[in-house]
Amino acid sequence: xxxxxxxxxxxxxxxxxxxxxxxxxxxxxxxxxxxxxxxxxxxxxxxxxxxxxxxxxxxxxxxxxxxxxxxxxxxxxxxxxxxxxxxxxxxxxxxxxxxxxxxxxxxxxxxxxxxxxxxxxxxxxxxxxxxxxxxxx
Amino acid sequence: xxxxxxxxxxxxxxxxxxxxxxxxxxxxxxxxxxxxxxxxxxxxxxxxxxxxxxxxxxxxxxxxxxxxxxxxxxxxxxxxxxxxxxxxxxxxxxxxxxxxxxxxxxxxxxxxxxxxxxxxxxxxxxxxxxxxxxxxx
DNA sequence: CTTGACTCCGTACCTGAGTACGGAACTTAT
DNA sequence: ATAAGTTCCGTACTCAGGTACGGAGTCAAG
Numbered sequence: 001x002x003x004x005x006x007x008x009x010x011x012x013x014x015x016x017x018x019x020x021x022x023x024x025x026x027x028x029x030x031x032x033x034x035x036x037x038x039x040x041x042x043x044x045x046x047x048x049x050x051x052x053x054x055x056x057x058x059x060x061x062x063x064x065x066x067x068x069x070x071x072x073x074x075x076x077x078x079x080x081x082x083x084x085x086x087x088x089x090x091x092x093x094x095x096x097x098x099x100x101x102x103x104x105x106x107x108x109x110x111x112x113x114x115x116x117x118x119x120x121x122x123x124x125x126x127x128x129x130x131x132x133x134x135x136x137x
Numbered sequence: 138x139x140x141x142x143x144x145x146x147x148x149x150x151x152x153x154x155x156x157x158x159x160x161x162x163x164x165x166x167x168x169x170x171x172x173x174x175x176x177x178x179x180x181x182x183x184x185x186x187x188x189x190x191x192x193x194x195x196x197x198x199x200x201x202x203x204x205x206x207x208x209x210x211x212x213x214x215x216x217x218x219x220x221x222x223x224x225x226x227x228x229x230x231x232x233x234x235x236x237x238x239x240x241x242x243x244x245x246x247x248x249x250x251x252x253x254x255x256x257x258x259x260x261x262x263x264x265x266x267x268x269x270x271x272x273x274x
Numbered sequence: 275c276t277t278g279a280c281t282c283c284g285t286a287c288c289t290g291a292g293t294a295c296g297g298a299a300c301t302t303a304t
Numbered sequence: 305a306t307a308a309g310t311t312c313c314g315t316a317c318t319c320a321g322g323t324a325c326g327g328a329g330t331c332a333a334g
Contacts, residue, residue, distance in 0.1 A: 005310075005311075006310085006311070006312090007310070007311085015292095016292080016293070017310095017311090018292070018293055018294075019291090019292065019293085021312085021313085022291075022292060022293085026291090034311095034312090038300075038301095038311095039300070039301080039310080039311055039312085040311085040312090048262050048263070049262060052261070052262040055235045056235075056239070057197070057291090058197050058231070058232055058235060059196065059197050059232050059235050059236045059239070060194070060195050060196050060197035062290075062291090063290075063291070064290095069239075069261060070261075070262075072243075072246060072261055073260075073261040073262050078250050081246065081250055082246070082247055082250040082251065085243050085246045085247045085250070086247055088243055089240065089243045089244065089247060092236060092239055092240050092243060093240065094195070095195055095196050095236055096233070096236050096237065096240060098192045098193075098195060098196050099196045099229060099232060099233050099236060100233065102193070102196070102206075102229055103226065103229050103230065103233060106209075106222045106225055106226045106229060107226065109209060109218065109219070109222045110219055110222045110223055110226065113215050113218055113219040113222070114219065123210075124189070124206055124207075124209055124210040125185050125186060125189040125207075125210050126185070142280075142281075143280090143281070143282090144280070144281085153322080153323070154280095154281090155322070155323055155324075156321090156322065156323085158282085158283085159321075159322060159323085163321090171281095171282090175281090175330075175331090176280080176281055176282085176330070176331080177281085177282090194321095199320075199321090200320075200321070201320095
């Protein structure tokens with residue numbers, strides 16, 4: 001089994017050592033117990049965990065939300081796990097839809113831009129309108 | 138044409154008045170010129186713009202990135218627009234992939250959880266591993 | 275023509291997510 | 305056994321994205 005020091009873990013996950021320590025304080029990452037006044041060692045699993053945190057952040061989850069997701073991974077009891085998962089899933093689907101609309105709009109923009117050599121504009125804002133907005137009061 | 142006061146705009150977009158003013162300072166939202174020492178009026182388009190900003194934020198864009206996306210919508214000249222759009226598109230596709238993997242993992246978790254009445258765990262972390270991590274040095 | 279609600283503007287404050295710093299302890303190579 | 309490089313830990317600072325506040329001006333209803 002491969003072990004990392006804290007700086008090896010940070011390097012492997014592409015983050016700062018301080019970030020690792022910060023995640024430990026936040027409870028996102030376990031602090032392995034250290035061998036009597038010694039130095040902690042980390043595993044592949046910790047690397048995966050940090051990479052997960054970073055990916056989840058990129059798609060807009062906060063650290064608190066990520067903590068919930070991580071609990072799911074840990075195998076909570078069924079009922080709670082399912083409840084959390086369902087809430088997150090709704091959330092994820094909203095984001096997915098937004099992201100897909102942005103993707104479509106950007107793709108269209110790039111295509112149109114490749115075809116015609118002039119000024120283009122693209123309904124990027126319109127792409128994200130879910131429904132009609134209500135009139136002012 | 139419908140017009141909003143600043144608080145009507147804020148209400149319609151589901152944000153705080155202060156947030157509108159903050160976006161104006163950041164250049165994300167135009168400040169309509171006010172009729173001689175009077176009060177500014179906003180349009181549907183401004184509502185759409187704020188909603189766009191909020192959606193884009195939810196999927197993990199920073200305000201600086203959103204400012205770039207908004208420039209695309211404004212119809213920049215072709216070459217630049219295309220360049221920006223292509224960079225964003227790559228970005229969007231990475232996020233989309235992450236999000237889809239999370240969605241799949243969560244769906245699986247919920248399904249498994251509905252089927253069996255006990256403790257489940259779900260490869261949520263594994264779901265976001267793009268490739269194998271490198272060994273420690 | 276005043277009262278209450280809203281706008282405008284500047285400045286100050288707050289929260290989330292790190293980043294930096296500094297001293298003491300530990301580890302490794304020389 | 306000592307110097308260089310890490311680790312550990314606490315505390316302080318930073319930056320993004322808002323939020324709150326307070327005084328002066330404006331506007332609409334009674």
